Amino acid sequence: MRVIFATSEAVPYAKTGGLGDVCGTLPSYLKKLGIDVSVILPMYKGISGEKFMDLELGTEKAKVMIFKDREAYFIENSEFFHRDGLYGTPEGDYPDNCERFVFFSKSVVEFLKSNNFDIIHCHDWQTALIPLYVKKYNLNCKTVFTIHNLGYQGRFPKEKFSILGLEWDYFTPEGIEFYGDINLLKAGIIYSDTITTVSPTYAKEIQTPEFGFGLEGVLKKYSYKLYGILNGIDYNIWDPGNDSFLYKPYDNFTDKQINKLELTSECLLDSKRPLIGMVSRIAGQKGFDLLVKVLDDIIALNYNFILLGFGEEHYSIKLKKFAESYPGRISVNLKFDETLAHRIYAGSDFFLMPSRYEPCGLGQMISLKYGTIPIVYKTGGLADTVIQFNPQNFSGNGFVFDVYSAESLVEVLKFAYVIYCQTEIFKMLSENCMKYDFSWNRSAAEYKNIYEKLIRNP
Numbered sequence: 001m002r003v004i005f006a007t008s009e010a011v012p013y014a015k016t017g018g019l020g021d022v023c024g025t026l027p028s029y030l031k032k033l034g035i036d037v038s039v040i041l042p043m044y045k046g047i048s049g050e051k052f053m054d055l056e057l058g059t060e061k062a063k064v065m066i067f068k069d070r071e072a073y074f075i076e077n078s079e080f081f082h083r084d085g086l087y088g089t090p091e092g093d094y095p096d097n098c099e100r101f102v103f104f105s106k107s108v109v110e111f112l113k114s115n116n117f118d119i120i121h122c123h124d125w126q127t128a129l130i131p132l133y134v135k136k137y138n139l140n141c142k143t144v145f146t147i148h149n150l151g152y153q154g155r156f157p158k159e160k161f162s163i164l165g166l167e168w169d170y171f172t173p174e175g176i177e178f179y180g181d182i183n184l185l186k187a188g189i190i191y192s193d194t195i196t197t198v199s200p201t202y203a204k205e206i207q208t209p210e211f212g213f214g215l216e217g218v219l220k221k222y223s224y225k226l227y228g229i230l231n232g233i234d235y236n237i238w239d240p241g242n243d244s245f246l247y248k249p250y251d252n253f254t255d256k257q258i259n260k261l262e263l264t265s266e267c268l269l270d271s272k273r274p275l276i277g278m279v280s281r282i283a284g285q286k287g288f289d290l291l292v293k294v295l296d297d298i299i300a301l302n303y304n305f306i307l308l309g310f311g312e313e314h315y316s317i318k319l320k321k322f323a324e325s326y327p328g329r330i331s332v333n334l335k336f337d338e339t340l341a342h343r344i345y346a347g348s349d350f351f352l353m354p355s356r357y358e359p360c361g362l363g364q365m366i367s368l369k370y371g372t373i374p375i376v377y378k379t380g381g382l383a384d385t386v387i388q389f390n391p392q393n394f395s396g397n398g399f400v401f402d403v404y405s406a407e408s409l410v411e412v413l414k415f416a417y418v419i420y421c422q423t424e425i426f427k428m429l430s431e432n433c434m435k436y437d438f439s440w441n442r443s444a445a446e447y448k449n450i451y452e453k454l455i456r457n458p
């Protein structure tokens with residue numbers, strides 16, 4: 001079986017968040033199950049490869065070059081893709097994102113015409129038009145569309161419709177129109193053979209007005225082909241016992257403390273207090289509205305706090321101010337930094353994810369492996385992976401608040417502090433967390449089932 005992932009991110013080539021992790025690591029687990037998987041993505045600045053072929057972009061008579069590096073193909077277009085960011089700058093999205101990713105999707109479809117694949121597996125709005133084009137041009141391959149985050153839909157003004165190269169019949173409420181605009185994500189939902197999203201709870205949530213971002217009706221209509229499959233993490237990358245980014249690799253609580261000492265010294269924090277870490281895109285979705293409300297409480301409760309994040313400027317400014325107000329207690333690092341990310345997962349006592357919604361979330365699964373106790377809001381994939389710790393019977397693996405408010409987050413922080421102070425219990429909890437297995441093996445088998453079902457039912 002030959003499968004190709006079409007995506008705007010895949011490690012090690014490009015990553016802004018979980019999409020890059022998933023598209024970069026799931027293929028190798030599918031390969032272990034005997035599936036021939038490759039990936040196709042834009043050729044961003046800094047990527048290199050061997051020239052593979054030229055493509056004629058049918059209707060536009062434009063030439064596109066395809067490059068290849070190992071199992072990855074790249075669509076070259078320097079005007080669109082040789083930029084510093086993938087989607088924009090801290091000030092906002094690039095104004096031509098519609099043009100950029102429609103171009104990418106059209107090029108992938110041309111590529112499919114001359115290269116045979118059984119399945120094209122598309123990810124998020126950037127590639128959501130591909131299932132539509134595959135149906136329109138009657139290509140001989142099945143389409144799977146995965147929603148990693150419904151909050152990003154590729155919504156553009158109607159005036160851009162001609163770029164898509166489609167008849168106006170597609171621009172209806174049953175098609176890709178959305179309140180007078182174009183909605184690219186809708187194309188993936190409607191025209192794909194199977195839709196998946198990245199956790200079972202999120203698959204249910206997106207069919208409700210609270211989480212559906214206006215697409216709940218469409219998702220309900222197509223729910224017969226919608227599945228929730230939990231993301232996994234790649235323990236080749238995320239293994240504290242074998243992690244070259246760490247000050248000292250470890251597999252027990254005692255050695256973990258060395259990483260805390262080093263991290264706090266590197267980031268000028270005092271090491272005696274419990275440390276809450278956060279590694280996150282700085283975006284409204286991730287609960288930064290709650291965070292800025294509770295940071296004074298975090299300090300009053302005797303915690304220290306370290307953040308690594310990159311994103312929305314208005315939160316970044318506020319967070320920097322907090323760091324200035326609490327020297328030695330709060331460290332704010334506004335950048336994308338793989339090394340520091342690993343060190344925070346390892347050196348913190350707690351890992352905070354107060355996301356307002358969270359399709360799956362990788363941070364909580366990574367932190368568990370590093371024996372760092374997650375503190376999360378009960379939503380989406382966080383609800384599927386973090387269970388409230390109960391010291392009576394030692395069940396659970398973290399701390400969970402189920403009302404999205406500063407008050408309930410503070411209550412949970414108070415309880416977590418009580419547990420932290422009982423050193424033996426906290427140590428056992430931390431070492432128990434290290435044993436959880438969220439590897440890709442199970443989820444990869446679920447994707448394989450989906451592919452096989454599609455191929456069996458022509």
Ligand code: ADP
Pocket residue numbers: 016017018019021279280281308309310335336337338341360361362363364
């Ligand atoms: P999302 O995809 O919504 O951003 P996930 O929890 O699914 O969130 O994945 C986030 C991934 O990105 C994790 O691997 C996390 O460690 C990483 N990450 C987020 N921000 C940064 C950053 N500033 N520096 C390094 N890694 C980051």
